[in-house]
Amino acid sequence: MRVVVVGAGVAGLTAAYDLAAAGHDVLVLDGADRVGGKLLRAEVGGVRVDVGAEAMLHRRPEGTELTRALGLPIVHPTTATSRIWTRGELRALPRSLMGVPLDDPAPTGVLSPEGLARFRAAMPRDVEGDVSVGDLVDAVYGPEVTDRLVEPLLGGVYAGHARLLSVRATVPQLVTVAGGAAPPAPVTDGPVFAGIAGGMGRLPERLAETLAVRTGATVRELTRTATGYALTVGPTTAPELVEADLVVLATPAAPTARLLGSLAPTAAAELAAIEYASMAVVTLAFRDTDLPAVVSSGFLVPPVESRRIKAATFSFAKWDWVRAAGDGLLLLRTSLGRHREEAALQADDADLVAWSVAELRDAVGLDAEPVASHVQRWGGGLPQYAVGHLDRVARIRADVERLPGLAVCGAAYDGVGIPAVIGSAHRAARDVVRTAAPPG
Ligand SMILES: Cc1cc2nc3c(=O)[nH]c(=O)nc-3n(C[C@H](O)[C@H](O)[C@H](O)COP(=O)(O)OP(=O)(O)OC[C@H]3O[C@@H](n4cnc5c(N)ncnc54)[C@H](O)[C@@H]3O)c2cc1C
Missing domain, CATH: 3.50.50.60 (FAD/NAD(P)-binding domain)
Structure with missing residues (x-):
């Protein structure tokens, strides 16, 4: 037909x-x-990298199955982990279900003593029908968990707001965990994410x-x-x-x-x-001699920190193929823009680059100008x-x-x-x- x-x-x-x-x-x-x-690649400093989606879940089979059927090389991120830039420091992320800690988050210092006490006094709740992720987490674990942990993680996937997004559609497992069920066991069978050498x-x-x-x-x-x-x-x-x-x-x-x-x-x-959220991805290339030692694969920024960038991905540290392709250039990217905050993107490309560079300096002490930059705007990028x-x-x-x-x-x-x-x-x-x- x-x-x-x-x-x-x-x-x-x-x-x-x-x-x-x-x-x-x-x-x-x-x-x-x-x-x-x-899904789009562009050249930044002569290196072709993703300027849209850059990874896929490995645990759901559909992406890797199709990639394999097409004969494309599947790769996995390095073991470098992501951080959270909050309370003036880059901190470890607790093991979590979309930001809801599965272990006591005290060692990370992400929550205040009051927030921690409220988290420890979790009040399980059954959900009938649907509610927002944020409303459920507020009620069970306290608003600080929503603001400091769930927002940046959920924002990373949906560029949205935890108190507007459906728990049933975005994190259905949270319904059972918030109801008092045992959290899912730590995942041990292989990598969580995959990519394609050369880019998604x-x-x-x-x-x-x-x-x-x-x-x-x-x-x-x-x-x-x-x-x-x-x-x-x-x-x-x-x-x-x-x-x-x-x-x-x-x-x-x-x-x-x-x-x-x-x-x-x-x-x-x-x-x-x-509704859709609009965002921008800013890709920057630095000389490898300009970058301080970076041990993480990037960091997330909770909206309560009132920064312009919502995340940074150190692509050179996350993907071996990006580091190799860079050949002396280190590529990384920031993302800006959340649902219903389109005004934040009404700026020149040069501004988005300058804001990203300034906040990277504050976060990781990167005190250099990029040798190349690329701004990709995604108007209506992600459905809410x-x-x-x-x-x-x-x-x-x-x-x-x-x-x-x-x-x-x-x-x-x-x-x-x-x-x-x-x-x-x-x-x-x-x-x-x-x-x-x-x-x-
Ligand atoms: C910045 C960003 C980063 C992301 N990162 C990740 C990630 O790392 N991992 C992940 O799993 N997901 C990620 N996502 C999500 C994922 O990339 C998208 O959800 C997915 O690619 C959407 O695919 P799609 O085919 O549904 O829609 P689209 O990619 O939007 O394709 C729709 C197509 O329809 C065309 N079109 C629209 N109207 C018409 C018309 N009237 N006639 C003809 N053509 C039309 C458009 O031109 C477009 O090509 C990211 C999304 C964004 C925006």
């Missing part, structure tokens, strides 16, 4: 890959001038090599035909009609809502209500899973399923991490065939 996949991010490319492997005639359309969506950006590049992809092809409208669907593609001045038996929408929530507008109004309204997100996704899928041969996938639904996004794409590839009307 003729399939059109809209969106050449990792979700769309994966769905297309599955459908092509199943023998369908697949075309991928993307409005951007490149493939990959939030190689994943969509390689997928696209195996597929028919058109970039610069924004899809503006989706309508039904007697046998399938018609997509209006390209500039309004020169629209082109592309026909398909099956369609997979692998676009972020807002364009998906627009495309579904008249076909699935309930799904469209639910999608339009999903608000309280009730799982029910919202169920309503979206129920409405979309009424339309034969149509499916949706991507970061808006079942998880923003790369393996979860790939998982949603596998599901869409199955669903779109399953729901297709029988021929004739």
Whole structure:
């Protein structure tokens, strides 16, 4: 069957890959001038590194399975660990479930004596329905755990706010732990994260090599035909009609809502209500002689510290391939920007670089100017899973399923991490065939 996949991010490319492997005639359309969506590499100081997503969970199989199937080299981060920049120091992070300590956090000094006492007096609570992560942690362990530990960890993944994000959709294990169940046992079976030598950006590049992809092809409208669907593609001045038996929408929530507008109004309204966070990734290259000895893989910054950067990743210390590729240059990156704080990014690239350099100086004593820098802005970078997100996704899928041969996938639904996004794409590839009307 003729399939059109809209969106050449990792979700769309994966769905297309599955459908092509199943023998369908697949075309991928993307409005951007490149493939990959939030997976992107760029040259900084002559070194090609990721300026979007840079790692994937190893414990969920979907990312590494696909990477392996494509013949790309899977690597793991070094043993350097991340720190937290709080109370004037870089401190060790306690072993935690998305910031909720699983051991007594006293030795790290992250919590004040009062915060520590409140944590030790945890008051287990059962959750009915859904609540925000922050509201649950406030009630069980005290607000300091939310502000100093959960916010920076959750902020690192969602660029969001703990008191707005759904516990069921983002950290479901916390529901049982906060209810008094034993915390999960320490993980001992292999590395938690994986990457690709040369960068995660190689994943969509390689997928696209195996597929028919058109970039610069924004899809503006989706309508039904007697046998399938018609997509209006390209500039309004020169629209082109592309026909398909099956369609997979692998676009972020807002364009998906627009495309579904008249076909699935309930799904469209639910999608339009999903908010996104914008952020920027600032990559810096320093001479190796300029950097003080750095033992960690980076650090997180709790929002209560009122700094501009929310995290720094010492890519050269985290990934052996980045250090080797640097050949005398050390590359690292900072990230800025949280949900509903877009104003913080309304500055020149030069400002974002200068703020990053200044705060790195304060944090690790890095007193040098970078030899190269790169600013990547991600407007609408990460969907925010608000309280009730799982029910919202169920309503979206129920409405979309009424339309034969149509499916949706991507970061808006079942998880923003790369393996979860790939998982949603596998599901869409199955669903779109399953729901297709029988021929004739
Ligand atoms: C800065 C940053 C860092 C991240 N770091 C990590 C990380 O380290 N590990 C991790 O697991 N996850 C990370 N994530 C999350 C992860 O990268 C994303 O959730 C995932 O890549 C999203 O993939 P996607 O295919 O769903 O969407 P996208 O990558 O957003 O792709 C959607 C595509 O649709 C196209 N499109 C939109 N509208 C139209 C239209 N009308 N017509 C045609 N095409 C259209 C876009 O151009 C885009 O290419 C990070 C995200 C960001 C922003």
